[in-house]
Amino acid sequence: MTERITFPHSRAPRLASGAIAMAAVLALSACATREPPPELDQARTMVNTAASNPEVARRAPLELKNATDALARADSAWQKDADGPEARHQAYLARQSAATATALTQARTAEDQMKDANAEADRLRLNARTREAEAARGQAAAAQAQVGSAQAQAAQANAQAAQANARAAALEARLKELQAQQTERGLLVTLGDVLFEFGKAQLLPTAGPRLDTLADFLKQYPDRRLLIEGHTDSVGSDATNLTLSERRAQAVQQALTMRGVDASRITTRGYGKSYPVASNATPEGRALNRRVEVVIADERGTLRSR
Amino acid sequence: MPLALSAKRAPLWAALAATLALGACSSTPAPREQMAVAKSTVDRVTTTPDTAAAAPVELQAARDKLANAQRAMDNKDYDEARRLAEQAQADARLAEAKAQATRSERAVREVQDSVRALSDELQRRSPR
Numbered sequence: 001m002t003e004r005i006t007f008p009h010s011r012a013p014r015l016a017s018g019a020i021a022m023a024a025v026l027a028l029s030a031c032a033t034r035e036p037p038p039e040l041d042q043a044r045t046m047v048n049t050a051a052s053n054p055e056v057a058r059r060a061p062l063e064l065k066n067a068t069d070a071l072a073r074a075d076s077a078w079q080k081d082a083d084g085p086e087a088r089h090q091a092y093l094a095r096q097s098a099a100t101a102t103a104l105t106q107a108r109t110a111e112d113q114m115k116d117a118n119a120e121a122d123r124l125r126l127n128a129r130t131r132e133a134e135a136a137r138g139q140a141a142a143a144q145a146q147v148g149s150a151q152a153q154a155a156q157a158n159a160q161a162a163q164a165n166a167r168a169a170a171l172e173a174r175l176k177e178l179q180a181q182q183t184e185r186g187l188l189v190t191l192g193d194v195l196f197e198f199g200k201a202q203l204l205p206t207a208g209p210r211l212d213t214l215a216d217f218l219k220q221y222p223d224r225r226l227l228i229e230g231h232t233d234s235v236g237s238d239a240t241n242l243t244l245s246e247r248r249a250q251a252v253q254q255a256l257t258m259r260g261v262d263a264s265r266i267t268t269r270g271y272g273k274s275y276p277v278a279s280n281a282t283p284e285g286r287a288l289n290r291r292v293e294v295v296i297a298d299e300r301g302t303l304r305s306r
Numbered sequence: 307m308p309l310a311l312s313a314k315r316a317p318l319w320a321a322l323a324a325t326l327a328l329g330a331c332s333s334t335p336a337p338r339e340q341m342a343v344a345k346s347t348v349d350r351v352t353t354t355p356d357t358a359a360a361a362p363v364e365l366q367a368a369r370d371k372l373a374n375a376q377r378a379m380d381n382k383d384y385d386e387a388r389r390l391a392e393q394a395q396a397d398a399r400l401a402e403a404k405a406q407a408t409r410s411e412r413a414v415r416e417v418q419d420s421v422r423a424l425s426d427e428l429q430r431r432s433p434r
Binding site: 086 | 386406409421
């Protein structure tokens with residue numbers, strides 16, 4: 001609104017300008033002497049404290065600007081009207097806004113920390129799950145290893161059983177080699193004359209394999225007792241034949257003992273020419289009569305001597 | 307603007323000034339916007355849980371000032387109404403911010419506690 005008022009030339013303007021100058025001096029002196037209200041100082045302190053905190057400037061810029069704007073309004077209101085309520089009002093707004101900015105900064109700082117803590121919690125939980133999975137895998141592997149070892153044991157047992165069966169089968173086969181005969185006195189194995197030195201009790205090395213086989217078999221059945229009987233043909237004196245038959249039986253006992261058969265299981269006898277198995281009239285018959293018979297008890301322990 | 311006072315026309319000048327002053331006084335508009343903003347803020351903050359516990363003084367001040375602002379409005383004391391409305395708004399905002407800070411700080415403490423517990427648990431489970 002523009003206003004132009006013109007006055008006729010007179011002394012009045014000079015008087016008026018003098019009055020204005022005086023008023024200005026009065027106003028200035030009022031300004032210089034009047035202290036601002038304590039509310040304004042307090043507000044300034046609070047706003048400055050908040051503004052000097054870079055966190056507040058960063059996290060609550062709008063509230064901080066509200067505070068500084070209100071403080072500026074408070075200053076200018078005080079300049080205009082030192083006693084009026086507006087300066088104190090704006091100072092109050094500045095103070096509350098500064099406090100709000102500070103509280104919002106606290107809240108937003110905590111929210112950021114919350115994000116960090118949540119991330120850390122997620123990391124730890126993932127860690128825990130990974131470890132559990134690893135442990136589970138480890139347990140599974142251990143269980144599998146146990147199954148594997150059980151299977152291995154079973155396989156070993158099977159193998160042992162098979163081996164035992166095989167050995168039993170082999171023994172059966174060897175007994176057949178020995179031409180063992182099942183008789184009413186027990187299992188009878190005959191060691192022929194060819195296994196001894198002529199006319200002596202000395203076993204020939206060729207007897208070794210048969211004796212080994214026999215010893216193996218006897219060791220397989222440690223409960224079975226056995227009877228070793230020596231026999232001769234009818235050539236020569238009775239005394240000589242008896243002695244020879246006894247000594248041949250003892251030689252076989254010794255050979256079996258040396259191969260690990262318990263001596264207490266063995267009984268030896270010499271029968272001389274008393275029990276021929278063939279006719280002494282022919283050389284073939286006499287050869288068959290010169291022999292050592294090993295009688296092995298059956299499962300029931302039956303063992304009968306002559 | 308060249309302006310000078312005339313002693314002869316002083317009554318006229320005084321009348322003009324009085325008219326202007328009166329006009330200024332009666333032309334202070336009703337602070338409807340400030341009232342509306344203050345009311346919605348105070349309502350919002352009042353219904354937010356925890357605010358009464360976190361900032362009881364500020365919340366009560368905001369409510370009282372809003373009520374007083376309404377009374378000033380009824381009395382057509384619009385300057386006072388505006389100031390009270392603005393203060394109610396500022397108090398309510400402060401109460402809201404304080405409640406938010408309390409909530410956030412409590413929440414972060416809880417999460418940090420659970421992180422510690424989880425960390426301890428992990429430590430115990432694997433002493434390697």
